[in-house]
Amino acid sequence: MPPPPHDPDVWLFDLDNTLYPARCNLFAQIDVRIGRYIADCLKVDVEEARRMQKQYWREHGTSMRGMMTLHGVDPRHFLAYVHDIDYSPVPPAPELDAALRALPGRKIIFTAGDVPHAERVMERLGVAHHFEAIFDIAAGDYWPKPHQAIYDKLVVRHRVDPTRAAMADDIAINLKPACGMGMRTVWIRTEESVKRAVGIDLDHVHHQTDDLAGWLTDWVAQRSARK
Known part of the structure; x- marks a missing residue:
């Protein structure tokens, strides 16, 4: 499927394993915390x-949704507990900083984590x-x-026009609704995300x-060269 014809003026970025590299492996810590919770x-x-x-x-x-549905868990308490981790594996990212600075348009975090984790x-x-904003799991x-x-x-x-937006995410299936709404999609390939995409039709992925x-x-x- 070809990408939408217009350049995006809004960019939606997933957070985990998208804005920072998967080798940071923060989820290994989170996974342990979920089990303890x-x-x-x-x-x-x-x-x-x-x-x-x-x-x-x-x-x-x-x-978390299972704990909410079956056991009445407060999701705010759950999220605060599981994100009480060591963030030092995430390094400064000057290349990403420069790329985002040069990228025209509004930029929004679209994450399955919460705002404190994203911050x-x-x-x-x-x-x-x-x-300009973080749209988190609570939102x-x-x-x-x-x-x-x-x-x-x-x-x-x-106030996003999906036909003038783009979304980047490491989980390929998360891009399907975005594509269906008319967004340009960018799949961030990691070792784990490639495994999870096995057997999935990737027609909704425009770039990877x-x-x-x-x-x-x-x-x-x-x-710039097209201008």
């Missing part, structure tokens, strides 16, 4: 907590000043991507890269 909350052992964690992820989209990551990267009523309703809510809240900063720099250069 479930074990402590439900008074089960580590093995049972792990089983429930993965079952809730499969059946509810996120482990801590962007502080480490040194790119917070490029983004989406604690539903994860790729639920269509949260994409609809984002474009209304932030394993280097977001480099891709943005090239896109700006190509845009």
Whole structure:
């Protein structure tokens, strides 16, 4: 599927494993914290907590949504606990900073994490000043991507014309609703995201890269050459 004919004037960026490289592996820390939260909350052992964690992820989209639905957990408490991690693996990103500075248009974070998590990551990267807003899991009523309703809510809240927007995400299926709305899509390939995309029709992916900063720099250069 070809990309929309117009250059984007709004860019939506996923956060985890998109704005920072997957090698930082923050999710390994978060994954452990989720298991501990479930074990402590439900008074089960580590093995049972792990089983429930993965079952809730499969059946509810996120482990948090499963805990909310089945056990009445406060998502704010859950998120604060699981994001109490060491952010030092995220390095400053001068190349990304420069690429975002050169990229024309509005820029918004669209994340399945919460605002404090996004702010801590962007502080480490040194790119917070490029983004006008963070649309987090709370803004989406604690539903994860790729639920269509949260994409609809984002474009209304932030006055985004989907046909003049682009979205970058490491999870290929998360780009499908965006494409369906008319957005240009950029898939950030990682070892894990490529595995998760096996068997998925990728017709909704317009561009793909394993280097977001480099891709943005090239896109700006190509845009300038067309002018």
